[in-house]
Amino acid sequence: xxAQLAPFDIGIIMMILLVVAIITIFFWEGFHIFTKTVxxxxxxxxxEANLMLLSLLPLNYSDSKTxxxxxxxxxxxxxxxxxxxxxxxxxxxxxxxxxxxxxxxxDSKLLxxxxxxxxxxxxxxxxxxxxxxxxxxxIIKYLYLNYNR
Amino acid sequence: xxxIIVGIVLVIAISTLVVxxxxxxxxxxxxxxxxxxxxxxxxxNSIDFFEGLKRGLxxxxxxxxYQAAYDVGIKSGYKEGEENKEWRKxxxxxxxxxxxxxxxxxVSDYISEYFKEIENLVFSKxxxxxxxxxxxxxxKEAKMSVYYKDLLTYSDSFFNISDNPNRTITLPLExxxxxxxxxxxxxxxxxxxxxxxxxxxxxxxxxxxxxxxDICEYEVKSPENILEEKCPNAxxxxxxxxxxxxxxxxxxxxxxxxxxxxxxxxxxxSNERYDSISESEDCGCKSIDWKSVDNGTTSCNEYCAxxxxxxxxxxxxxxxxxxCTEYYKKYHNLIYTYKYLGAVKALVNITSKGEYxxxxxxxxxxxxxxxxxxxxxxxxxxxxWKPL
Numbered sequence: 001x002x003a004q005l006a007p008f009d010i011g012i013i014m015m016i017l018l019v020v021a022i023i024t025i026f027f028w029e030g031f032h033i034f035t036k037t038v039x040x041x042x043x044x045x046x047x048e049a050n051l052m053l054l055s056l057l058p059l060n061y062s063d064s065k066t067x068x069x070x071x072x073x074x075x076x077x078x079x080x081x082x083x084x085x086x087x088x089x090x091x092x093x094x095x096x097x098x099x100x101x102x103x104x105x106x107d108s109k110l111l112x113x114x115x116x117x118x119x120x121x122x123x124x125x126x127x128x129x130x131x132x133x134x135x136x137x138x139i140i141k142y143l144y145l146n147y148n149r
Numbered sequence: 150x151x152x153i154i155v156g157i158v159l160v161i162a163i164s165t166l167v168v169x170x171x172x173x174x175x176x177x178x179x180x181x182x183x184x185x186x187x188x189x190x191x192x193x194n195s196i197d198f199f200e201g202l203k204r205g206l207x208x209x210x211x212x213x214x215y216q217a218a219y220d221v222g223i224k225s226g227y228k229e230g231e232e233n234k235e236w237r238k239x240x241x242x243x244x245x246x247x248x249x250x251x252x253x254x255x256v257s258d259y260i261s262e263y264f265k266e267i268e269n270l271v272f273s274k275x276x277x278x279x280x281x282x283x284x285x286x287x288x289k290e291a292k293m294s295v296y297y298k299d300l301l302t303y304s305d306s307f308f309n310i311s312d313n314p315n316r317t318i319t320l321p322l323e324x325x326x327x328x329x330x331x332x333x334x335x336x337x338x339x340x341x342x343x344x345x346x347x348x349x350x351x352x353x354x355x356x357x358x359x360x361x362x363d364i365c366e367y368e369v370k371s372p373e374n375i376l377e378e379k380c381p382n383a384x385x386x387x388x389x390x391x392x393x394x395x396x397x398x399x400x401x402x403x404x405x406x407x408x409x410x411x412x413x414x415x416x417x418x419s420n421e422r423y424d425s426i427s428e429s430e431d432c433g434c435k436s437i438d439w440k441s442v443d444n445g446t447t448s449c450n451e452y453c454a455x456x457x458x459x460x461x462x463x464x465x466x467x468x469x470x471x472x473c474t475e476y477y478k479k480y481h482n483l484i485y486t487y488k489y490l491g492a493v494k495a496l497v498n499i500t501s502k503g504e505y506x507x508x509x510x511x512x513x514x515x516x517x518x519x520x521x522x523x524x525x526x527x528x529x530x531x532x533x534w535k536p537l
Contacts, residue, residue, distance in 0.1 A: 006156065008156075009156030009159070009160070012156070012160060013156075013159070013160050013163060016160060016163075016164055016167075017163070017164075017167060020164065020167050020168060020171065021167075021171075046190075046193075046194060046197070047193060047197060050197040050200070050201070053201070054197075054200055054201060054204060057201075057204050058204060068204060068205065068208060069208065072205075072208055073506060075506075076506045076515075076516065076517050077517075126197070127198075127201075128197075128198075128201035128204070129198065129201050129202050129205060129267065130205060131205040131208045131209040131212060131263060132212070133212045133215065133216075133506035133507075133508075133515055134212055134213070134215070134216040134259060134262075134506075134507075134508050134515065135508050135514075135515035136508065136513060136515075138266075139212075139262065139263055139266055140263065140266045140267065
């Protein structure tokens with residue numbers, strides 16, 4: 001009976017438990033929301049670049065060729081200045097305001113760029129698979145769009 | 150006092166446990182949250198990737214068709230390993246009726262090759278259906294439908310993204326025109342034979358007809374000798390004429406046709422004709438009916454002439470007189486004609502106007518090339534003569 005807790009002690013313990021529980025709940029929720037926000041933001045960034053790239057590819061360029069086809073066949077029909085201008089103007093229009101930089105490349109080959117020197121570490125990055133004509137080498141390539149707003 | 154100390158110790162212990170539990174819960178929550186986020190991110194990225202892939206499906210199908218069509222075209226419409234028959238062997242014809250089936254099979258293989266390059270992509274064997282739409286004027290449209298038993302699936306350990314990859318695309322019509330032209334020229338007709346005939350027509354007239362006029366029978370030489378005199382190396386000339394015809398590049402509906410001769414055999418067949426043939430004094434006497442005569446003191450010549458003999462001769466101390474019993478014959482308007490026969494085995498190559506990115510297995514490169522339909526034909530301008 002001597003080691004029994006006094007009602008006062010029990011009250012203190014309960015108080016401490018309650019405070020700790022309340023702090024924990026709010027802290028955990030806050031952390032959880034923070035984590036979620038970061039991830040969703042990252043996904044949104046990627047998705048925005050992807051959407052931009054996917055919107056660009058089916059556009060019709062001249063002589064009934066789409067942008068996809070022109071890029072896919074770029075090894076056989078070299079990209080000329082007109083097409084570069086077309087890509088630049090189209091990509092520019094997709095931004096609400098002038099971007100800091102962007103670059104569009106097929107595998108390691110740079111197709112077009114705008115202020116490339118600011119594009120070392122880009123926030124918005126997209127990668128789309130491109131089918132290229134049959135060969136004994138790569139029959140698929142990747143088109144990359146990287147930019148910073 | 151002791152109760153208070155015990156109470157404090159208990160409070161500290163319980164608090165430590167509670168705080169530890171809370172920290173553990175937070176760490177676990179964080180880890181779970183990161184995992185969920187990472188998975189969500191992967192799913193969303195995969196959706197983006199899959200969307201990109203779908204955008205390119207039409208092109209993978211089109212490039213597969215290009216390559217399949219090229220492979221089958223250079224094999225005369227047959228597939229590898231299949232007997233590559235000559236489209237024409239004199240009067241016998243062999244059109245590759247299953248050339249579209251062969252292309253479909255190849256397209257399916259090439260599409261599978263494209264898809265195999267993509268990690269985590271699950272697909273069933275593509276089923277290909279190529280169909281041609283014709284109108285009175287000819288071929289109007291060529292389409293290819295690609296469909297599958299199952300959906301195209303992008304798969305990972307914890308998710309699957311599936312979609313319908315079925316598509317119908319328009320094919321370059323000129324590829325099928327290659328077969329149409331080939332069939333029209335070498336199956337329905339024998340265009341190569343027409344060219345051999347054309348070469349014969351272009352032979353010099355003195356190689357085809359030699360008019361000897363009125364000529365005594367002993368002056369007549371064999372048709373071969375006369376031909377060699379009047380038209381030396383006639384067969385070689387004919388061969389050159391055939392080659393000259395085959396060398397020309399021809400265009401049909403914008404498609405180019407070329408011949409590559411493998412072997413050529415030629416010969417000529419002579420024929421003689423004349424208005425009439427009859428004995429002619431002009432040609433001289435062929436046979437004399439000699440009689441031994443006693444010419445006395447008169448010379449043999451005078452004796453025979455005075456006795457109305459046409460001919461006289463003095464042999465072995467005896468005089469002979471005679472009359473002609475048969476004269477040499479004379480051909481009136483003798484004409485030799487020569488027909489030239491040519492037999493040709495050639496590779497026919499019909500090529501498209503447009504160029505497409507095509508891989509050539511022999512060269513080992515992909516570059517812009519024309520579609521090509523290559524096949525062999527053997528024929529002659531007389532199907533009875535089959536030297537090849």
